Amino acid sequence: MATHRSSPQAAGDRAAPDGAAAPRPPSLGVAALVLLGATLLAFGPFLYATVRDGASSWGIHDWAQFYAWYDLPRTALIEHGEPAAWNPYVCGGLPGLAHTHDPTFSPVFLVILALGAVTGARVLMVAWVYAAMLSMFALARRMGLRRVGCYLAAVVWGLNGNLMLHATVGHLMHMAMGVLPLVLVLFLRERKSGSGVFLTSLLIGGLVLAGSIYPAVYAGLLLVVFALWLTILEGSGRWLSRLIVVGVFSVLVAAAKLVIAVPFLLRIQHAVEDVSATGPGFLWGRLIGPEPPWQLHTFGNYTLGYWEFGAYIGVAVVVLVAVGLARLAWQVTRAWRSREAEASPRWGALLIACLLFLLLSFGNRSPVDLFGLLKRLPILESLHVPFRFVIVPLMGAALLAGWGLDWFAARGRWVRTAAIILLAAIGLDLAWVYQHLIPQSFAVNDIDVAAGRAVATDVRRLPPGAATTAAEGMVVADVGEEGPAFFEQRRVAGGGTGPLSRHDRYVIQPHAAVRYLMQLQNRGNVAGYEMLRLHRSADVPVNAAGDRAYRGEAYLGNGGGRARLVGFTPSSFTVDVQADTDDMLVLNQNAYPGWSVTIDGRTHRVRDDRLLVAAPVAQGGHRVIFRYRPNRLWAGVAVTLASLLVMAIKVLVARWRAKPKEGAKP
Secondary structure (H helix, E strand, O other), X not given: OOOOOOOHHHHHOOOOHHHOOOOOOOOHHHHHHHHHHHHHHHOHHHHHHHHHHOXXXXXXXXXXXXXXXXXXXXXXXHHHOOOOOEEOOEOOOXXXXXXXXXXXXXXXXXHHHHHOHXXXXXXXXXXXXXXXXXXXXXXXXXXXXXXXHHHHHHHHXXXXXXXXXXXXXXXXXXXXXXXXXXXXXXXXXXXXXXXXXXXXXXXXXXXXXXXXXXXXXXXXXXXXXXXXXXXXXXXXXHHHHHHHHHHHHHHHHOHHXXXXXXXXXXXXXXXXXXXXXXXXXXXXXXXXXXXXXXXXXXXXOXXXXXXXXXXXXXXXXXXXXXXXXXXXXXXXXXXXXXXXXOOOHHHHHHHHHXXXXXXXXXXXXXXXXXXXXXXXXXXXXXXXXXXXXXXXXXXXXXXXXHHHHHHHHOOOHHHHHHHHHHHHHHHHHHHHHHHOHHHHHOOEOEEEOOOOEEEEOOHHHOOOXXXXXXXXXXXXXXXXXXXXXXOEEEOOOOOOOOOOOXXXXXXXXXXXXXXXXXXXXXXXXXXXXXXXXXXXXXXXXXXXXXXXXXOXXXXXXXXXXXXXXXXXXXXXXXXXXXXXXXXXXXXXXXXXXXXXXXXXXXXXXXXXXXXXXXXXXOOEEEEEEEEEOOOOHHHHHHHHHHHHHHHHXXXXXXXXXXXXXXXXXX
8 A cells, every 4th residue: 555645745835625625815915904904903992092192101011121122222323323232221231232132133123213112112012913913814824724714813813812911011022923923934935946945034033133032942943843744744855954944044144143142142141940830721721711910920939920821812712723623633534544635734743833832831840841951952041931832832723713713614604604703703802801901001101211200190000909099100210310421320229119019019110110211311220120141130340329339430440540431322431541650441341252442542452350341551641442342243244144145146046047938938
């Protein structure tokens, strides 16, 4: 008996439902308009509040931290005409471009440049949800779903509890997960020009540039599963070859970021111990019931907020997932028995990927602690909250629900009408659950940068049971009035001055607002809020105004003379020095490879003085300029640009060769 095996054609083309000829796929152009309307409807109250009150209000929790990350490179480019290679505002200074969340090299940064950090971040949140819906619609088409099923999959994916709850607290890097379906669409796209491979590389590299390791890690794991499964079914190495090419070109596209980010990540102390393991029962409860807002979860001494455990899709969608699974099982069984009809191998790859990510999401409660194994890899030791991996099973659930709804829609005209009504009801339910939470999240609406205060005056927007209901609202941050003309380090460990409970402090995250307020005042915070830091909190060598050892932002080691900061950009410090004797000029910033110094226009070698940047100066008056430029930065930029050029040339040449020549026989 001949071995039954899926052909390359079956793996690459659209799947035909139940072995039948595939219907005409739904139009992406029409879907783009319909899903835009769905996105605007879902964010209706938020957009209305934005138009009514303006976009100046700050979000709670990590929103202000993202404002700080996004505003720094924008200010550096607009006001100083240079990239923010160094971030002097937090923990004594950090490499700016090397930070995983720095968006400078990403296309999404154009939104921030045009609209500013606060308004731009709001627009990006809505845009990521819209992109998620479009991505899932495209994947549903490729997986063989019909029109109704495609729309359901898109709505469930774009508005699922995992993405939406992360949106409420400003986790924009997690919102990028929404384009994971597009990664699969492009990888499965087979063209002689190789455009599918190169577009996949461009997207994954772009995810790295957009500001987080999570989307790239998830995309890589997904593609490994799909490539291995399709290789096993076909007995051909072409999918593994595609995977290798995608991996190589993804790295090359992201080279501008990776050449400086990888050394930084390998150097810092960023390992995070995570014991927030959950199980099937916990996940089931989140699938059928929305996570209670403002709730905290404690795992031993480890506390996490409600936003980390969103997975709501609703009972109706769960039922449709079961129908979709049953339909898929029937199709596979029929294909096996008939030896004629072929089930799409991509569904098998999808289910395996969902199972893998489901086990990862259980953490150390999984039968095999895959999450612990993953964290042993270099750089990935910073991964935390295993429940985040549930995003891929939710992607599979959205597709299976659409697959199940398609089965109902094909039963007849009236049943199809009922299926459309059910689709609308599911969309309204998902939108309704989170519509009120997002406007509530932008509660910090009275910001006075000069006075250094951020206040949430509308107590109706505060978490239920908040510690204050005073008429003046909740003081989220109070850091004092603006500092000197150039720059100054301070030490502000707390945040709100009101009676904040532990619960409110964790949900509101006042130290994020403190960080952004001080950055707007052009003041650094030695005790700032930052996960990726060069030194532990107690070991930061930089001193702050008010510390006993503070001697200014630049000083002479022996103290004979004076040093005065006269010029500042985030990546450079200009100091006028009058030294009584040969001395060591010390800059009150963390030492790190990439610092250089010019003294009276001549380049000198920078020194390390007790972990601070320093340079020897001769007796007399000098103009000293310390600059930070990452090592190998421009080499990485050149590699990125070269890789984009090579991919474009390869695609254009392949398309030119594929065109029929004049006079050639058809």
